[in-house]
Amino acid sequence: MTSGSATSALPSFLDGYAPEATVFDELYAADGAVRPEWEYLIRSLGTLGPVEFDRRCAEGRRLLHDSGVTYNAFGEGGRSELPWMLDPMPVLISSSSWRTIEVGLVQRAELLEAVLEDLYGAQRLIRSGVLPASLIYGHSGFLRPCFGMPVAGNRHLPTYSADIARTADGTFIALGDRAQAPSGTGYALQNRVVMAHVLPSIFRDSQVHRLRFYFRRLRTALLELAPDADDIPNMVLLTPGPGSETYFEHTYLANYLGCTLVQGSDLTVADQRVWLNTLDGLRRVDVILRRVDGAFCDPLELRNDSVLGTPGLLQAARAGNVAIVNPIGCSAIENPGLMAFLPVLAQQLLGQDLKMPSVRTWWCGHDEARRYVTENLQDLVIKPTNPHSSDMTVFGGQLDAEGRDRIVAKIEAAPHLFVGQEYVRLSHAPVVVGSRLEPRPMVLRSFVAADSGGYTVMPGGLCRVAPTPDSKLVSTRSGGASKDIWVLASEPERELEAITASEAPLPLRHAEIAVGRRVAENLFWVGRYSERIEKTTRALREVARLTLEGDVTDQRDPRLQCLLSVACELTATYPPFNSGQSGPIENAGVTGILADQMLIGSVRNDIGALLGASDAVRDQFSYDTWRTILSIGSQAGSLGPTLGDLAGLEDLLTLLAAFGGLCADSMTRGARRRFLETGRCLERALALNATLRRLAADPNPANRPWHEILGLADAQTAYQVRYRSTPSAESVLDLLIDDDSNPRSLVFQLIRLDSLLQGLSPRGNQPDDVAPQKILRQALAHLRKTAQPDATEPRFFDAALESNLSYVSERLAAISTQLATNYFQPIEGPTVLTPQS
């Protein structure tokens, strides 16, 4: 079949698109014609032309990159952040196909919810023998401590997700059921945002169902589950943290749904209620949108080696004081073995036929099914029933004799832990490859949420396509791209209704989202690291200027030595260039301070720390701020190996300045911003202090590169304006220490810190003399006293300067420690008692 034969004037990117006869092709019908639901899109893309379409594709990639949409992959080298791949060709689903899917998914959700209710309650299904005990009890998702536990709103499955596929005859079947923490909604939404941006008019005119409506209903439904109806519910999204595969989505969803992003350690259970540790004390949590696997949620009753959970959480849920969505224990239905029983269960529990069939499944716990599986391995996919099993999914057809024997032995040893499933020939959807379209196998992940009115299916979802035409696995992990799903509305009126309904007023949040201690701590360090990177970069730029633009060629040049030792002081790294050997500076180790990723204190290492701290509080930054942070990260990759790239250093300084400006402009005034600014200010004071102390330590005042020191403090212009003379010790120190109108001076930092600390709420019972502000004022008083013209000691005598600065530095360090004690997350988390035998 050639694609051009049936429809005239098809765009050239369809040339050579060859649908495979044995599978369902989403784009072409069997008679070679483009399916009606695709016609408008294909025609419009034809009008757009290949050059413009390429440009739009590039624009889409840029948008995704700039938004920092990523997926964390885990491999032998640890975690790596992969860019999110979006194929710019959406997959179109007709209104009538979608209705069938919708009805099937709603019934499946109802059925699985009824199964959960029974398994954690009356257990009639097990006692009557409908479900074998080993199928349920052998599955790691069935959590015994959750037995008999009430669930909020009596909803055992408030959200549900299924991977579905279209088979050769055009029917949709379910490949897998997801309940633990169905991921993908945030990515689906992000895909939609990009597509609507890249193909605005085509999207608008295609009558695509909007996704917003679903999220609004989801948010309302979640808030409705809050146990105490009187108060404005406080909702949090519980994430395992930046190490999670889908951390991007957690931050994105938290922002979109308007809830606080928390980790298990941010929460405490007291009085059988869940509390968020905020700077202003404990704040009650009513609803937890859970993205931590159930077994890890409570070290008291579940896995006691988990550091992702909160001790006592299960008891709080049991007491009905918090709604957890989805309830812990719901992954009992993430059991492919259950699929073999769904038709019977639908009859038993709903009195209906199962509307959306599952992939044909043989649960090996039944003798007959096991025999079938072991005798027909070549045609089947063998899967463990447990989601985190050490056994992998195996394609029987790919096994040699030895592999077959091995898998049969495994099945025989624990038959209830394996299923055989039919190998599904997935339908093919068109994917952009170069400047053409090619067919690729696709799987759709769909999302369902319950509210008081029943289940709603998101009109769309996440489509994933295989990386190659003959790939057997379709998953993000295996390198496949994603697609937006366009569900076409048959009648535009429906869409209007949806929009009206979606604009119904939502409960507004009046109180400011509470600031968690972990958030405060990370923001403080974001402030410190960004300032530290700037200072080190400035020092290195001065070194580079001196050697590249100046006339210094000898490593022993005292000005160079002085700058290098300042750089050492700032970074607390002492490479061998202090030894005074001559030779090109690039080879003397100083570049390590810039680009050595493993060297603690290097610019590159500090950027890594900045990214880590920012990532942990990613939901706190505006879109543009986050883009800047990402740019700082990519700039780190291009640093070094020599100092020769002066422009690279300057670009980094520009980005850091942009970051500082964006924080100042886009963060709301309040505790969050206060901690970031405090970190920045404290670091700046410490850096200036370290620089000046280094100068005071040099016995020969003639060796001090005043000009470069001013550059380091970004105070050259200020100096020129004020003194209009060649820098001297007296004037430079006056400008950098005592001048309270110079935003780069030490006194200025201390005054600023004083006002920042003033705004922090005091901690309950701490002695006054350890209050950060008190410590700060000691430093300030000392500095001011020594600046008096009639001070008895000659101030700029090096030893005196050194001792004064040393006192200030020690006070500043004490402030940092005290802030940690008073406001940050305790270092010591919960510990598990030695159990009694």
Add this chain to the structure above:
Amino acid sequence: MRYRVNHRTEYTYSHPVKLCHNEARLQPRSTPYQRCEQSHISVEPAPTVSTEREDIFGNRVVYFAVEDEHQQLVVTSTSEIERWHPSQAPPDHPMGWEDTRRNVRASDDPEVRAAQQFCLESPSIETSPELVSYAQSSFAPGRPMLEALVDLSSRIHREFEFDPERTTVQTHLSEVLAHRGGVCQDFAHLGIGCLRSLGLPARYVSGYLETLPPPGKPKLVGADASHAWLSAFVPELGWVDIDPTNDQLPDDRYVTIGWGRDYTDVTPFKGVLYGGGDHTLDVGVDMQRIDSIE
């Protein structure tokens, strides 16, 4: 026989504990052969929250939280139990062990179905070929189930050394098997592991054993703290307890607290705490006949 059991658990910490969450399975449940007449758990300092429930196995669990700063936690469980002599399992019950296995798998009796879950692996007990091969000499083809069970228990008693120094609550079953030593908990796990590796249902029982040595008999081991043994399911008879540590079928000197798949399901006392530093644990169990007190 009537008993009063006093079980005192004391944790002492090097640093103050700010908050702790705990679960105690220290109150005997009632069974066909014992009635728990009364049971009370007291906690010092007084807990902010304390609530009792039944777990999935029907055991009694108390959850409590102490939210006031403390450096010592004392949990005392006091119970009065009436224990009857169980109707001894007929030593000549004829059902072979393979038939037992077949019967358990195929039965549509709800009680037998409920026992099926105890054939599966559990957090502390993995089945293995080593366990099968250890069990094999007791479970000769066609041997009656009960006879094989008693023989397995005797062999564990004979071939394994009681050695509290050798194992901890975390010791893996394979190490117990390799080193031929352990404590009552290990021997119960070992027996269960053997049975499950053969496809037979077995569960872990946590409880107490009276230590008053009858005149002229040796003092029984394992009663200074709580004790543990196992129970095997035999169709037509139900659950049959057996104590490999002391090589006997439990009689009216045994008081059951509860049961589960293994130790992790019925840990007598566990907790998670904030602060505390290092801690030391002191446990004292006192089991007395009420008739002799009053």
